Amino acid sequence: MxxxxxxxxxxxxxxxxxxxxxxxxxxxxxxxxxxxxxxxxxxxxxxxxxxxxxxxxxxxxxxxxxxxxxxxxxxxxxxxxxxxxxxxxxxxxxxxxxxxxxxxxxxxxxxxxxxxxxxxxxxxxxxxxxxxxxxxxxxxxxxxxxxxxxxxxxxxxxxxxxxxxxxxxxxxxxxxxxxxxxxxxxxxxxxxxxxxxxxxxxxxxxxxxxxxxxxxxxxxxxxxxxxxxxxxxxxxxxxxxxxxxxxGDDKPEPEVGLKCKNCEFRIEENRVGEGEKSGFNECWSPVMSEGSPSKNHIFDLIGPGTNRRLANGNYDQGDIPLDSIFSSASVIKSEGRISQEMRQALQVHKRKNEDVPEEIIRPVLFEELDRWEFPLHFLDFEAGNFAVPIRKNRTPYHLVVFQFSCHTLYQDGTWKHREWIDDLNSGYSNYELVRRLKDISDIEEGTIVQYSNFERHALKTIRSELLKEHDEISDAIQLVSWIEQLINRHDSSHSQPPYIADISRLVKNFYYNREMESSLSIKDVLRSVMSHSSYLKEIYSRPYSSSNFRDIIWWQPDGKGGAKNPYAVLTESGDSPIRRGTEAMVVYGKMIAQKLDPKKKQAYQNALLKYCELDTLAMMMIFQHWQEKMG
Known part of the structure; x- marks a missing residue:
């Protein structure tokens, strides 16, 4: 079109x-x-x-x-x-x-x-x-x-x-x-x-x-x-x-409110700093007594409560009264999980230029990490869902898993990276992924680590498919049996290993550093940890090489005293245009919808492989920081 x-x-x-x-x-x-x-x-x-x-x-x-x-x-x-x-x-x-x-x-x-x-x-x-x-x-x-x-x-x-x-x-x-x-x-x-x-x-x-x-x-x-x-x-x-x-040339009088939260004219803060016009800022500046609408807006607070804040006339995070939120001291002293309300409070204190802790690690986080058995397999799948199914007997938007990355960390600190991506010629990708994952020699040993519960969910979905098609798939029963011994593992909140552990749950409930903002996505958490951790700076200021990367430097200064987001380093280096899972999904969609010449296909696959590898490296980096803090 x-x-x-x-x-x-x-x-x-x-x-x-x-x-x-x-x-x-x-x-x-x-x-x-x-x-x-x-x-x-x-x-x-x-x-x-x-x-x-x-x-x-x-x-x-x-x-x-x-x-x-x-x-x-x-x-x-x-x-x-x-x-x-x-x-x-x-x-x-x-x-x-x-x-x-x-x-x-x-x-x-x-x-x-x-x-x-x-x-x-x-x-x-x-x-x-x-x-x-x-x-x-x-x-x-x-x-x-x-x-x-x-x-x-x-x-x-x-x-x-x-x-x-x-x-x-x-x-x-x-x-x-x-x-x-x-x-x-x-x-x-x-x-x-x-x-x-x-x-x-x-x-x-x-x-x-x-x-x-x-x-x-x-x-x-x-x-x-x-x-x-x-x-x-x-x-x-x-x-x-x-x-x-x-x-016309006349702008209607803005009526600001919750509807503005996802406005397409709310551009990134760095672009405003470079002189680009922000429609969002033009609408909100007249009602905000101080600060820039592109920074520290009430919309940037993590978690719920935005409607209530707006009703109270709180537009900038600094407008929120201190007597309505947790004190920094109470957040530090608390022994339970770090709630969203606590994270909001720390954002507000930071906005008001008050002291906030450099880092909070609840003891239960170390207790869980101590139960993890080596080797640790940091595992990430990339998947898509499309309006028209790629396989018969599937519904619109059924799950298609098309690659995995696995960083395996051993107790002595050494690591290996294994990966697989759909080559479009080896059969149905959901089943081929399980076969290739099963081929990792030590995958059944130690602890599998994911960010969110997606990998477990994806394996459950594939198991259901195999059970329905067991008459057509010669190794279906073996694959189902193998999947079940993985997905039946507990999360590491349970006292007995082996585990499929979820780092995102540990971050959400038990971890904070002052570089964190409104997002707990792996990309934003990694950026905050990289900026905070001198240990990661020491390791990743040195060249990193693997089957997808040659001598890339992951820790790079951002010019503001912290570290660049490694996902930004990935795109700036020209190694991959992909920074988000949705972008990976679009690239794979292009691969399955047309006959590609070998050069174009290889370029797409290389971009996907690099992006997925960084996802599992990110998990390993976060763990390495925590491990160093454990002593």
Whole structure:
């Protein structure tokens, strides 16, 4: 789907949705304000899944005509001309009206009836989900989709007032499964020619095709119904208002609140420091008595309570009264777990330039570590879930595990690194992963260490698959037996090893250092520990080499007295563009959806291998710091 070179002139479906969230966003979009980069991987994953679904829907329309003009007026004219035919299917049909435009992935005209398909990636389960409730109101889970669709139908109606329009919302059907293996590859979702491919018609059952004509029409033509969802009494008036904001130079008066927390115009603090405009800061600065909205905002406190703080007029962390939070001394003296409220309190004390402890390690953390038996296997899986399954008899968004990394640390301080990644030629990756993991010579000895409980969960999922397919998989029973002896291990909170231990639980409950902020993700915890630990500085200021890295220096100064995040070092070195699991998922999605030349495939695999290796190295680094503190 090519981007129009004149699209910025028009109010679009996306901008309509942004306006419903906050009209000020329309001003920021038109003025070209920079956006936060953190959400980009999630957007790319959604785009990829939408392309999969679109290719599957189109597969039953071999005679569909692609509207491939690069300018909105030309695309709208071509759409209008083609729809003069009595029977026609169009892909990427474009409708323009009063500086508004909409592009529909598929429209199907038969006589006087036009069926418009709107494709979304959220899974729908026909066994339990309903678009509207018993009173006919839109269930909140689907409200955004229906409102977006109403915008598009409104534009179609204004172009073709004489047509009977049927609105079909298409989503992945969670209760159905694929009839064909390797559907993403067969569908060619990344083929820019967008040719229709022929796949087994039974795979259409993967799609929930929902006729939402009635509720969409109520939004378009019934003000009594529409006013429940729109800022103006009717859809027409709402669109007139949004168009005026988007095309004008006057910014609406901001109404700040909880809705701002995930605003796309809340850019990173370092970018603000470099002179980039922050729409978020412009909205919040007038109501904040001190400080920059991009730093120490109430939204940056870990854990719950944001609504209450906002209601009390606490916008900056420094606004929170000391008598409403734990004192630093009480947090230090407490012997139990470090609660989120305690972490919030330490953030506030730090914001007020009061003393906070350099580090807190509860004794129970050392007690658990003391029970871990060597060797320690720091294990990480990378996995994906896609709207169209890659294996038959699987549902949309079933779990696909495509690689692992394992750093094994021995009692004498030496370590080994083992890894595996799907080569796309050796069979189903979930099963192949278990076979390759099983091949690690000492994996059944000592302690397996994970960050969160994901690896245990993934193995349970694979076990269920093997049990269902044991007649087809020759080594299924052996693999199931091996998986069970791993997943039946206790967590290290239990008194008896062997364990599958969870470092993230230990961090959450028993560990703190003053470099920590609002996130307990492994990437942010690693950065804080690297900045805090002189021991890690000593080790990782020296070159690190493995099968994926040659003489990389993981401890690098950040210019502020601390250490750079090693994940930033990874991307800055040019070794890998991947910094998050969602990015890894997108890369793997590209690998399974097209025939790659060997060079491109190797580049993708190298990037994935390096990213996954750093995840398990990060766990080992955190443990090494704790081990040094144990003495």
């Amino acid at each position: 090519a981007r129009f070179n004149d699209r910025d002139k028009y109010l679009t479906r996306h901008l309509f949705g942004a306006g419903l969230e906050c009209p000020v966003k329309l001003y920021y979009y038109r003025q070209g304000y920079p956006q936060n980069k953190q959400s980009r991987p999630f957007i790319e994953h959604a785009i990829y899944n939408k392309r999969l679904l679109t290719a599957l829907v189109r597969s039953v329309y071999p005679d569909g005509i692609l509207v491939d003009e690069k300018q909105v007026p030309k695309a709208a004219d071509k759409t209008h001309q083609l729809l003069q035919s009595a029977n026609v299917v169009l892909f990427d049909a474009v409708f323009e009206h009063k500086s508004m435009m909409a592009r529909l992935p598929i429209v199907h005209k038969t006589g006087n009836k036009l069926t418009a398909f709107y494709i979304r990636t959220k899974a729908f389960d026909s066994r339990k989900h309903r678009i509207t409730d018993a009173n006919g109101f839109i269930n909140s889970k689907w409200e955004k989709y229906i409102l977006d669709f109403a915008y598009q139908v409104y534009l179609i109606q204004n172009n073709f007032p004489g047509l009977d329009i049927q609105a079909m919302l298409v989503m992945p059907e969670k209760s159905s499964s694929a009839y064909t293996d390797n559907l993403p590859l067969l569908l060619h979702p990344l083929d820019n020619s967008q040719k229709v491919v022929d796949v087994d018609f039974s795979n259409q059952e993967l799609l929930a095709k929902l006729d939402v004509t009635e509720v969409v029409e109520k939004l378009v033509s019934q003000p009594v119904f529409a006013e429940n969802y729109l800022p103006k009494p009717t859809l027409k008036e709402t669109l007139k208002y949004f168009s005026a904001v988007y095309s």
